[in-house]
Amino acid sequence: MTLKFNLFTLGIGICMGSSALAQDYSTYSQFNQRVTSLAAANSSMVNIQSLTKTTGGKDIWMITIGTGNTGQKPGIAIVGGVEGSHLLGAELALGFAEKLVKGAATDSIRALLAKTTFYVFPNMSPDAGEQYFAKLRYARNGNARSTDDDRDGKVNEDGFEDLDGDGRITWMRVEDPTGKYRVNPEDPRSLVLANPAKGETGKYLLFSEGIDNDKDGQFNEDGEGGIQFNKNMSFNYPNFQPGAGEFAVSENENRALLDRLFELSNVFAVVTFGPNNNLSAPVVFSPAGISKRIITGYFEPDTKINALVSDVYNKQTGSRDAPKTSPGGGDFSQWAYFHYGRFSFSTPGWWVPKSKPDTTAKEKPLLIEDAVPNYLRWAKSQGITGTYKEWTKINHPDFPGKVVEVGGIDPFALINPPYKLVDGLVTKHTGFLVALAKMAPQLDIVNIETEKAGDNLTRITLTVMNKGAIASQTKVGERSYWVKKIAVKVITTNSQNVVSGRKNQVLDAIEGYGNQTLSWLVQGSGNLSIExxxxxxxxxxxxxTLK
Structure with missing residues (x-):
């Protein structure tokens, strides 16, 4: 059972009371204050701009960090808040900007900012993220646009109802012989799918907490929370799915980010703090993915770069035991590779560590793949409370005469750590991003030789070298107009003539620490330039100087 499935089965809720998820994550207004304060206190190296406003009227910020001519240096784009329920993603992105600027007091970071530009887009889902702080709280990823998700001609007509009056939305289980879920034998607080092949039978139907307002047999399928940033991108766009929008890149925030990224031709890598993960576990080369008209797999040289960067990430962050993730359609991190043509790296930044059984409590190792028991054991060992709602009986108008219970685990707890851990995670990921910047492609011209090749003729030979660990561009980017190749120009005077060799040419990707040797035969005398x-x-x- 994958993590994505477990999030569905466990219940949607918000921790209350003495929970480890105390409201230390930044509200929208607090987030804005941090962004503007960062720029005001560091104007020599930080520039901020609101790219657009969401349907809900919230700013989408872009933070540019660097010195000198920022557009003329290799750049890294860092994107957070791609899903509103993943509060940590926005904290990692903005926290990185704050720590990087603070570190500019050191010689090493000053030198890094002199040759690298960082573009930070800290929160792409501010409408959805605010639901965490609302009076009725639930995990939300869609923005403030009203939508007709069930396509019945009405908008937002079947949202959540707080049936137990606790201010949060969890799940409800209904005892029914046709149910597909059973109690997890390793922890009765969790439900898992029954496997008929093993002789297992289900006992429960499972729904999100609420009422079937439009009597279509579905619960909460058309409530507030419209278009999801991370389902509205153009690669593998999921047509007609709730949250995807009527067409790709339909939303202000998606369109504004993509427009700006296409303007930033110096970006060589994109790092996304979101649910996809190709950093702790890199992608694998699949020939079938690149043999189609529409490419759906990474090119082999790009998988090698991914593996190299993954190794650096794991060393910097101490990452291990990452859950399996499967990219969804219309997501940003895949777009950054397949449609933007850049090296694209993504990580959730944190996941629940694998817990060890408490031998004093006679606990046994967990054998069923289920995130709930693992989390509850880990939370107990950390003294975390308030993140699980016990199943409680209620009377439900849609299920007269049936046993209906509301309960489950808080999904914010599964994907967002206790806030006390956030600063340490920001520090580790800042270290990774600094290390990634030091791996950036860097061009040099070496082994320059000139020799007299005849009367008024000079043979010029040189090597164009990539001094960085990362290739000058992706292999998929070689097919894109928007990814600019290395241009080599021989700049002559009127009295000079390039007899052999191309005066102007472009080079395909030069791998990390790789090189390409070029040669020309030039007629004339005096000096010329090669760029x-x-x-x-x-x-x-x-x-x-010609000979």
Whole structure:
């Protein structure tokens, strides 16, 4: 059973009272204050801009961090808040910006900012994220746009109801012989799917807490929370799915981010703090994915870069025991590779550690793959309370005469750590992003040779070298107009003529620490210039004296 499935079966709720998820995560107004304060106190290296406002009237911020001409240096885009319920993603993105700027007091970070630009888009789902702080709280990923998710001609007509009056939305289980769920034998607080092949029978139907307002047999299928940023992108767009929008990139925040990224031709890598994970566990090369007209798999050289960066990530963060994740359609991190053509790395930043059985309590190792018992054991060992709602009987108008119970675990707890852990996670991920920036492609021209090749002729030979660990561009990017290749130009005077070799040419990707040797035969005398560069590698220019 995957983590995604467990999140569905466990229940949606918000921790209350003495929970480890105390409201230390930033509200929208607090978040804005942090962004504006960062810029005001560090104007020499920080620039902020509101790219647009969401349907709900909230700013989508872009933070540019660097010194000198920021657009002329290799850049990294960091994107947080791709899903509103993942509060940690926004905290990691903005926390990185704050720690990086604070670190500029050191020589190493000052030098890094002199040759690398960081573009931070800290929260792409501010409408949805505010639901965490609302009077009625539930995990939400859609923005403030009203939608007709069940396509019955009405909008937002079947939302959540707080049936037990505790201010949060969890799940409800209904005893029914046709149910597909059974109590987890390893922990009765959890439900798992029954497996008929093993002789297992179900006992419960499972629904989100609420009432079937429009009497269509579904619960809460058309409530507030419209279009999801992370389902509205153009790659593998999930047509007609709730939360995806009427068409790809329909929302202000999606369109504004993509427009700006296409303008930022110097970005060589995108790091997403979201549910997908190709950092603790890199992608695997699949020939079938690149043999189609529409490419759906990573090119092999790009998987090698992913593996290299993954190794750095795991060393920097101490990452282990990551849950399996499967990218969904219309998500941002896949778009960043397949449609933007950049190296795309994604991580949730945190997941519930694998718990060990408490031998003093005679606990046994967990054998059934289910996130709930693992979390509850870990939470107990950490002294975390208030993140689980015991199943409680209620009277439900849609199920007269049946036993209906409301309860389950808080999904914020499964994907967002106790806030006391956030600063340490920000520190680790800042270290990773700094290490990634130091791996950036960097162009140089070496092994320059000139020799007299005849009367008034000079043979010029040189090597264009990538001094960085990461390739100058992705292999998928070689097919895109928007990813600029390395351009090499021989700049002559009127009295000079390139007899052999291309005066202007572009080079395909040069792998990390790789090189390409070029040669020209030039007629004439005096000096000429040769320049090589691209937005993602920087440029190098040399002067040559003809023999």
């Amino acid at each position: 090589a560069g691209s937005p993602t590698t920087g440029s190098k220019k040399i002067e040559i």
